[in-house]
Amino acid sequence: MRTTTRHAVRTVQTLCVTVTAALVATGCGRSEDSGPGKDAPAEIAAGKAKGTVVMWSMGDPDADLKKLAKKFEQENPDATVKITAVPWSAAHDKLTTAVAGGNTPDMSMVGSTWMAEMAAMNAFQATPSSIKSSDFYPGQWDTTKYKDTSYGVPFIADTQAIYYRTDITTKAGIKGALAGDRAGFLKDLKAIQATAGKENPKLRHASGLVMGFNSWIFWVPMVWQQGGDIYDAKTGKFTFDSPEVAKALEYYASVPKQGLAPTDRADNVQGFRDGLIAVYQEGAWAGGSFHKDAPELDGKWKTMPVPYSEQPSGFSGGSDLAVFKDAKNPDAAWKFALFLTEPANLAAYSKATGSLPPAPQAWTEGKLTEDENMKAFAEQLEVSKAPPAITTWQQIADAIDSELEKLILGKATVAEVQKTLQSKATSIGTGR
DSSP: OOOOHHHHHHHHHHHOOOOOOOOOOOOTTSOTTOSTTOOOOOOOOSSOOOEEEEEEEESSOOHHHHHHHHHHHHHSTTEEEEEEEEOHHHHHHHHHHHHHHTOOOSEEEEEGGGHHHHHHTTOBOOOOTTSOGGGSOHHHHHTTEETTEEOSEEEEEEOEEEEEEHHHHGGGTOOSSOOSBHHHHHHHHHHHHTTBTTTBTTOOEEEOOOOSTTTHHHHHHHHHHTTOOSEETTTTEEOTTSHHHHHHHHHHHHHHHTTSSOSSOOOHHHHHHHTSEEEEEEETHHHHHHHHHOGGGTTSEEEEOOOBSSSOOEEOEEEEEEEBTTOSSHHHHHHHHHHHTSHHHHHHHHHHHOOBOSSHHHHHHTTGGGSHHHHHHHHHHHHEEOOOOOTTHHHHHHHHHHHHHHHHTTSSOHHHHHHHHHHHHHHHOOOO
8 A cells, every 4th residue: 555654654653563573582580470471460559659750652752742741740749751752663673672671761652563572572560450451442451461461551542434425425325324234335335436437527446445564454353343353362273264254355355356446555545535535444543634634625524433244343553551670660650651541631632632542431521522523433442352462463464464465466366365374374373
């Protein structure tokens, strides 16, 4: 998928997917009773935070995060928060190098798909028991887990919804949102495609399509929607050879096969703005981009939850807050993490940045669903899931991206893709 610079940066920022570096052995001198998957929860002491908290944030300097830090300092007069911005492009290597050298900050924002890898490196403290999983969406909480132990707290949620151009879909006879079931959704796409060159002269394809990098994010939830999965955590086995995977592959390939989506790396955001496509799937950041960069489209697009087959599901990603085992001031760091994830502060940060809060109460306090186009994301967060918490996940994801592209281009059949993915995933394994 060819992307604009903003889209490429935002994709990395919200999904936090990178090439997995070789795991570095750490933890020398630590108790054999601790370690990845068997750490006891950290404890947060009573009273106010004291001392300096050093935090790394990811991406550009975050003025809104610093505003919250100032508020924390006002509530904790003996505490100081120092935030250093780390570019997403350098963040993974910087974090792993710091962990290996025992030279970490007290805490950091960490991409959700990095959590298992770095937890396996013995990098993080286990989440304090006073931070309750029930305060967060289940899929978002699962992004913090490795071997059934939580090693952080969700801060920025990421999931996807369907965007559709109402000025185009109404000309196809569709009143309101498209169908919420996969079969009906496909029927609506065909109706939209039939208007190309007629009622909608600019329209080329009813739907956009992601090929290559990160296409797994769009496809894996289709397997979950079938009631299946690609990995069985209980047995530690991959299940790409299942009937549910076959059905998901068949549907994924059916859209471009019927000419309803392009088979190139077209820019979906630009295509949507230009009216070349009518429907596509993306994160909440795209809506903010339309309001800012294409105000002429205001009132001409809406969102809806991702259509499903047997049961609703979607992708959970984003960024978590983690406190390092080598933190110099872990108690104050956890207090700052707890402060940042209070519903009122999550809501304020969401309104300021356009990000999605990972806690239902934050949506309520911020009255975020009063924005009609945000409702779809709230519904998706209720049913979304995190990818497998295994250290080799990015290698598995890369294999999926590659095989999906072969399927879309007609270079491999569904059966061949299943066989290849099962073989590759089994060979790659699950790491630590």
